[in-house]
């Protein structure tokens with residue numbers, strides 16, 4: 001059984017440039033309209049650190065609209081997930097420019113008590129925005145997909161009530177930040193983990209439902225749509241400095257192409273899903289949550305998303321949230337947070 005989950009990282013550029021209106025509010029409104037048209041939910045990964053810090057410094061007049069929009073997504077049944085770029089918390093705002101803290105770029109390498117304080121602060125911000133004192137996000141996506149080293153951060157997220165991570169894209173590799181998700185290619189459509197997100201652990205504290213990707217020859221990555229988006233974005237120093245390590249990331253015969261609804265064409269997206277449908281016809285008992293990713297700052301055209309949602313409806317493929325997907329795998333989540341992990345170890349799991 002296939003279900004699609006659409007996740008959107010809700011944030012400005014990684015170096016702090018750009019306006020909330022242009023890069024967050026306006027594209028999210030266009031997305032909201034098309035998801036409302038098809039009556040399907042989105043998972044909105046709100047980058048809590050930057051929203052809180054931008055608001056506290058009064059650095060962008062659209063912050064009030066953005067926070068209202070987050071509440072509206074929540075009330076309309078979309079899932080609010082937690083996305084975190086921890087380098088924002090110590091950011092300085094000088095001459096109308098943000099200086100982010102490179103020492104806190106990767107949440108996972110910080111001391112455990114610092115990780116705890118950051119996770120607490122981020123959840124507290126979402127509670128204030130949603131005006132729900134007991135709100136806890138179920139799902140997490142790390143800034144720049146960095147969930148390694150995994151142990152301390154996964155323990156902290158689980159201790160704060162989170163259930164799901166969707167930072168992994170199978171086959172991923174970034175030399176500069178020592179991100180290496182190649183080993184996870186052996187895994188199924190979802191798995192529980194604790195110490196290393198690559199390694200399934202039946203006693204794991206979190207469930208990984210990875211962002212769907214497929215290994216493709218490197219030349220397939222250089223489509224006109226992708227190159228246009230690359231030119232549009234300003235350089236993020238933490239990602240582009242040390243060009244050698246970036247080049248090493250690309251020095252591979254095949255490369256993981258993410259299932260990205262902002263960067264892929266409708267043909268590329270349906271092609272990826274058709275392959276899954278063939279696998280599903282051969283073995284329909286396997287539950288296959290297919291997680292698509294997008295970024296508000298990357299949304300060029302909603303027509304691609306509209307065409308793809310139409311394709312899903314024509315082919316009777318449901319659209320769900322990460323939280324509901326967790327319930328399908330692990331059992332119902334109550335208001336209190338549901339059963340403790342893992343209810344049913346092993347992967348790939350079968351639906352009820």
Ligand SMILES: [Zn+2]
Pocket residue numbers: 009011047083085142143144
């Ligand atoms: Zn991000």
